[in-house]
Each structure stands twice: as structure tokens, then as C-alpha cells.
Amino acid sequence: MKTFKMGGVHPEENKISNDAAIEVMPVGKQMVVLMNQHLGAPATPVVQKGDKVKVGQLIGEAQTFMCANVHSPVSGTVLKVDTCKDAFGLAKPAVYINVEGDEWMETIDRTPDIKRECTLEPKEIVAKLKEMGIVGLGGATFPAHIKYSVPEGKKAEYLIINAAECEPYLTSDYRVMMEHAEEVCIGVSILRKALGVPNAYIGIESNKPKAIAHMQEVAKGFEGIIIEPLKVKYPQGAEKQLINAVTGRKVPSGKLPIDAGCVVSNLGTAFSVYEAIQKNKPLIENILTVTGKELPSQHNYIVRIGTTYNEIIAHSIGQLPETTGKVISGGTMMGKAVVNLDAPTVKGNSSVLVMGEKEARRNPETACIRCGKCAGACPMGLEPYLFSLLVKNNRIEAAKEHNILDCIECGCCYFSCPANKPLTDEIRLGKNKVRAMMAAKK
């Protein structure tokens, strides 16, 4: 079975919400839609107080290069265009909408039948991805229309779909494969057409045998879709590691996947591409896992963007358990602890992970013993113990020379450290300092 060659760790999988079929999260009385739900600059609001909006209507327009459209997830009246505190307590621009009914834009096809044929040309597909506000749902929320516009001089040879879901606790991609395999394959075919490559590879970790079998069955009815079972190892789902496992290629330091002839997208993105291209439905929903060892029940939901964490918690489990330590957006390796539970969810949110105090609390830090486990675990072949020292002594130039910017912040180093040193945090700080230094030089 294929796998990536360098580093990697084996955290506990904890896929306890695997068997929870996707349910629909009901909509509350008010939705707050942040204008920045993607990598890049915030979208510009194109509605104002008092405007009536329908589901799927454009409310934030991408007016700069690195930007994506934002559409209304509900129908109702715009209360105000103001700021809202996001999950980390920082005020960000947002549109507040009071919900009235559930009226969708007439252009959106809400029938349940599955449309297989796509008659659009590649350029039209990319333009429609931009119009529908499609962003990568693997976590980075990179605008899809930019990723699928291959720059001059570069050629895409492989399309790889990440269905590894290597992050512990997360099961949303698994459920999409079990419940919407055909739509996913259509979405993958559309992306394959947009790139003009002969084959698309869907990488699935072998801890999901039912999904592999089901997808293999469904993929038989499609041309050019190859299901690739992968060894279970974190971070198999990271794009550079996926490329290495599936194609054997290495993305050169400081470069992007397209420089190795590859384009990588998440399985959830492929599903939203199907809905966007075939059903004219903009990206207004996330498939989100609500999980945690101390919860009375495990869930997977379709949640409209703008639903707050508190609303999700109230509907799924009623209230947080007494012993809750952290509520994490994401998984245990790369997730971020949420400070403001009144914050709205955004595109790319994959989970609400509730961790008990004992499990969530970090172990106390002791001194580095130079064991080198971090360097062995690093999937990018870097030296975390060295970065920790360089950053502590403010040797930022040296950190840059040792390729600190190649770090993908996967957390393998911190996971493997016997002294519990927060290496990933220290490296993140170092990367920020290097970027600041480079910006100052310009």
C-alpha cells in the first residue's frame, strides 16, 4: 500500500462518529456571515441594511485577486453590515441577516436527482467555481478558481483528491463518501475536465475499508477515476505527502504542488463542486462533525455558514459537559481552540470537537534532551529542535536559511517530543518572524 516516505506519526484515530449519518442542522433566527471565509482579503459586502436576500444570493463580492465570493445561507432581511467577533475574539467584518422563511434563488436546482453530464468547457468551469464562491474545504480555504487556473508555463499532470481524513476525530469526509459517492465522483470528473488530465486519484486511508470498497464500486461507472488506498499515517492528507504517496514525486522546497505537476483538492471540495456546477448551488454549507469522548452522542451535520458554535452545541448535545476543557475547531493535531462560542462557523469548518479538561490540558514542558525524535517525525525533513533554539535566540536569518518556511505546521514534532516542548508553536512564531523580516526588507 502506498505511503509517503519521510516522517509521520500515529495518533489515536478516535473516529467515534464514523457511523453517524449526516443530519441537517436547523437554521436559527439570525445568521452572521463573515466576509472573510477564505485565504486572502475579505470580500466586499454588496448588500446593506434593509435589503431582502434569498438563499444563495451574493452578499460579498471578491474584488481583489486572492478573494472569494460569499453567498447568503438564508433568506430574510439584512439587519446590518458591521463587525463580529470571530472564534478567537477578534472583530471581523460581517453581514447580519434576520431569517425569514427558506426561500432559495430560482437558479438553484433543488431537485434530488443526480445530474451526470457536464457540458461546460474547462474555462467555463473555472469561471463558475469563482462565481459560486468555491474554496478548498481541506482547512486552508484556498479559492478554487485560482488553484484550477494553472499558470503559464506550468502543466498539471495529476489530479489528486484527498479523502485520507488523517486528522483524528474527523469523519465528515467519510460520511460524504458513504452517502454521496456518486456526486463526489461527478465533482471529481468535472475537476479532471477543468484541468485536462487523464486520471484523477482519490487517496483514502485504509482505516476506512467500507468507504474504499464503496468508492471503488461507484468509480467503476466513471472514466479516469482511480481509488488509491493509503497506509494509515498522519499527515497522509497533507498535500505534499499525498503527492509523494500517490505519484512518488517531491514538491521542491518553497514551491507549490503545480511545480510537481500536481493539483490536490479535498473530497469535500469535490462534493461542493458537484453542487455548484451541476445544481448552481453556491458554497453555503459545511459538513461538520460534532464529536468528543465525553459527549452523550456523536453527530455529523450539514451546517449552513453563519450558524454559531453555541447553536450547534445546543441542537446536537444540549449543553457542554461539566468537565469540558476545550472546544476545538478541527482535530487534535491541527485544530484551533475556540474562545468565543457565539462566533459563527465559516466555510471550511470541519468539526466541533469537545475535549474534556484532562485530555485537553497540555502536559508541562521540560528541557530538550536532544533525542531527535522531532526530526525523525517531521514529514518535511526539517529539524524542529534546531528551529526552537534559533527562534528562542532570535536568529531569524538562520531559521530562514534552514527552510523554516517549508514547515506545514502538522504538529508531528510536538506530538513526538518526550519533553512536551510546544515545538509547533515555536516554529509558527519563527515563521511569522521570518515573514516579517522578509516584508521589512522589501
Place this chain on the structure above:
Amino acid sequence: MTHDILIAVLILGALGILFAVVLYIVAQKFKVVEDPLIDEVAEVLPGANCGGCGKAGCRAFAEACVAQGNMEGLRCAPGGDAVAAKVAELLGCVVEQGEPQVAVVRCNPANCGEKRRSNYDGLRSCAFQNTVYTGESGCPFGCLGCGDCVAACQFDAIHMGENGVPVVDADKCTACGACAKACPRRIIELRNKGKKDRRVYVSCVNKEKGAVAMKTCANACIGCSKCAKVCPMEAITVEGNLSYIDYKKCIACRKCVTECPTHAIHDVGFPAPAKKPEAPKPAEAPVAEKVEIPVAETLKA
């Protein structure tokens, strides 16, 4: 036998002389000629190599002074006026007497300990915590309490206070500026020590609208501008919902201190009042009393 000893002595002696000659020639050829004045100037400097002057240590500062021939743009903050005068004497130039300065921490979350809204569990570095979220107090502009400033100080002049906000020892502080540079939120400012060591400053850098700021901290500056209106020297400007006192214009009359409804303005170095009850110090005061604050709009959530 003496014959052998003699030969050994002669050979080693010849080698010794050869090496001595080579060393002498090399020493002369590669001699670094330095102005002896640099040594004299370096002698009078504090020698702490704190970098406050912006040079790479005291020797580099001495070299810069001698190279320039005067002290324009060069000031040794730890050395102060005494050292500046000595260096000027050596260089044979005139130097302006600067005002002594001190680092001021412009944040005072008085009830911060009790009102902590979250518990930070990550890397104990202010620079890092600032990139993660607002901080335990919930104020996106306030002190994070991880002590980057304490670590940066080479004069043992700043230490973490009880409520998680650093306290400056004005006697040890040399105003080198290292703590101000280390603070990722620019909370620490170098301000004039003031006549008789008395100074007044706004102890807040929060730029949120008044109502929002008050929700997070009882002693926040809400940008009401009452201080600016009452200042007889027009030393106060309010910009971006935040008040700022220009220390060059301030005469420390303290009218603004009594006028401020949230006790955001601090006065330092004044003797305790004899009879009149002064406005309660923020550390003792509970939540601020209800005052007329012009509120633009109530923000929901």
C-alpha cells in the same frame, strides 16, 4: 654527548628565531590601525552592550561616535547625560541635554485575575499568543502577561506584577527601549520621567468603540474626550476611540485624572493626599460607577 645537546639547542634556537621573524613580519603587515580615541570613548561608556543606541554594542557605538566626530543621532540611554557629556568632551563637540525617560506600561486590567475569560495553554510568549487570539483578558489590545518584555530587559527593571501586567522599576530603567520593542501590542512606551519624577499617562491602548471596550475592561479608555476638553495645555488628543497625552506638553496638573469616568488615566510620583479623598486608585476600585457614556449602538453578540 654535549655535542648532541649543542646541535639540538642550535636547531631549536634557529627555528625559534625564524618563527619570531615570521610572526613579526605578519604582525606588522596585518596590523589593524585604530584610532586610539575609540578606546578612550569606549572606556567611559556603561559597557552593558544593551543595544538601546541601535548599534551592535558599546564598542560599535564608540566607533560610530569617533567616525562621525560628533554625537548627532547618537544617544546612550543608560549612560544618560553624564556619559553624553564625557563623550562630547573627548570628541571636542557640544551635546544637547536630553530629558530623562522611562518605560511606561499602558495597560491596567485591574480585575483581570478574576475576569479572565479563557485559559491560555500554549507557548508562553506574548509574540506568539498575539497571533493566536485576543488573550486571556478578552481585550484584543491588552497585555498578554507572558513576559516578553521582562525577558528583553537587561537592567532588571521590569517584572511581572500581581495581576499579570508588568511593573517598571523607574530607578533601574534606562529607557533603552528593549521592552517597548519586545511588546507585540506596543503597550509599552518611552515617556519623559517628568519634573520631580511626576508623570500622567493614559493607561490603555484599546481602540474599540467605548461600549465594546467597557464590556471587556472596567478601566478601558472609551474615547469620551472629557480629558481632552478639560486639559489646560491642549496636550490630549483622542483618535480612534483612544486618548493620548503628549508628554512634552503635559504639566501634570491631573485635571484629566479626576475627569476620566473609567479611571483609565494614571498619575505616578505624586505624594499621597493629606485630607481630600482622591479619586480611588484603579487597583482598589470595583467596577466603575454608572456614568453617562455616549453609546453609538449596542452590539449584539
